[in-house]
Amino acid sequence: MTNWKLPPLLRGPIRVRSRHAGIERPQALLDGLPDRPEALLALANRHVVSAKQFDRDLVVQLCRLAASIEVQPSLLRPPLTGKILITAFYEPSTRTRLSFESAWHRLGGDILSITDPATTGIAKGESLEDVAEMFSNYGDVVVLRDSDERSVYQMIETLRVPIINAGNGIDEHPTQALADLYAIFKWRPGFALCDSGDRLRVGVIGNPGKMRTVRSLLLLLSLFKDGVEEVVIINPAGEPFDPGDREALERRGLRLRLEHRLGAVLPLLDVVYINSIAWIGDSFERLTGDISLNDRSALKSGAIVLHPLARGPELDVSLDDTSHNWYFSQARGATFVRMALLTSMVERVHRIADVRSPD
Numbered sequence: 001m002t003n004w005k006l007p008p009l010l011r012g013p014i015r016v017r018s019r020h021a022g023i024e025r026p027q028a029l030l031d032g033l034p035d036r037p038e039a040l041l042a043l044a045n046r047h048v049v050s051a052k053q054f055d056r057d058l059v060v061q062l063c064r065l066a067a068s069i070e071v072q073p074s075l076l077r078p079p080l081t082g083k084i085l086i087t088a089f090y091e092p093s094t095r096t097r098l099s100f101e102s103a104w105h106r107l108g109g110d111i112l113s114i115t116d117p118a119t120t121g122i123a124k125g126e127s128l129e130d131v132a133e134m135f136s137n138y139g140d141v142v143v144l145r146d147s148d149e150r151s152v153y154q155m156i157e158t159l160r161v162p163i164i165n166a167g168n169g170i171d172e173h174p175t176q177a178l179a180d181l182y183a184i185f186k187w188r189p190g191f192a193l194c195d196s197g198d199r200l201r202v203g204v205i206g207n208p209g210k211m212r213t214v215r216s217l218l219l220l221l222s223l224f225k226d227g228v229e230e231v232v233i234i235n236p237a238g239e240p241f242d243p244g245d246r247e248a249l250e251r252r253g254l255r256l257r258l259e260h261r262l263g264a265v266l267p268l269l270d271v272v273y274i275n276s277i278a279w280i281g282d283s284f285e286r287l288t289g290d291i292s293l294n295d296r297s298a299l300k301s302g303a304i305v306l307h308p309l310a311r312g313p314e315l316d317v318s319l320d321d322t323s324h325n326w327y328f329s330q331a332r333g334a335t336f337v338r339m340a341l342l343t344s345m346v347e348r349v350h351r352i353a354d355v356r357s358p359d
Helices: 026-032 037-043 056-071 095-106 128-138 151-156 174-187 212-227 245-251 327-346 349-354
Strands: 084-089 110-114 141-146 163-168 200-205 228-234 256-259 271-274 277-280 283-286 304-306
Touching: 026 056, 026 174, 037 056, 037 327, 056 174, 056 212, 056 327, 084 095, 084 128, 095 110, 095 141, 095 163, 095 327, 128 151, 141 151, 141 327, 151 163, 163 174, 174 212, 174 304, 174 327, 200 212, 212 228, 212 245, 245 256, 304 327
Parallel strands: 084 110, 084 141, 141 163, 200 228, 200 271, 228 256, 271 304
Antiparallel strands: 277 283
């Protein structure tokens, strides 16, 4: 027999490392937010395709429900037992698809999953309107990701069940933005209430014109403009906004500033949101230039780093074991945000009591 020894990481219990910052925080968020579940009625039996559909109170109440679930994930009676979710991911995905499916399973439902349009009638020329007609017969909610930003709107034409946009080309990714806000709220609960003592300077490294995660995040941040000192968009190349988009955000009250070099503003930022990949059709573009972060970067003390993942060389693994790492907590929290969203969409608010609350 080969003489070998167990590696050190297998010689004891599993360790909770600093990369899991934020896991213990949802109770503080839950305690600090008012409980107004009637706000969630706005989601009942509705499509969710854009961050523009949300108001401040709806975002806060969704995050409060997500915190309630995260604090005590065991359900008294899984509210979606007997319900079916159809996940149609016609573009590659790991976290979004699996977190939606995990959320639905945790709520007691069953799943029909499509991960390749080549295995469906679409490959034979079937229209999305006809696909939506069939989906209405087979499931209770549809989650769609497609590289064509028009697809979700085409399906709405004939769908008789709610659909959630899980990323439509370069347009939007509203549930990712909800997960982003949930992470910020857990880190700084006062921000959810726009407490004047919690005005944040947020840095967004990316391209709002081509990155759906950034576009949706900026729309949701504008709802909390009273708690935002400014949003600094860091992009090494030219004008990152599509025509009219910057002006539209400023009309919503968001204070925006454009910088081309990260080093010039990094020490001033409370939240650093970094993304370098923009999906364009069936391929992607990667942002290049002065945008990388590591454990030697001049991050402000107490600042947090968020990333929608998957990451590239712009976010070095040396940050994983620092207190700045909130991107893993951000990814974890997405499941609970989606549980809150799905429960609110499929069930009337009086049924949300089936989700056990520690209150």
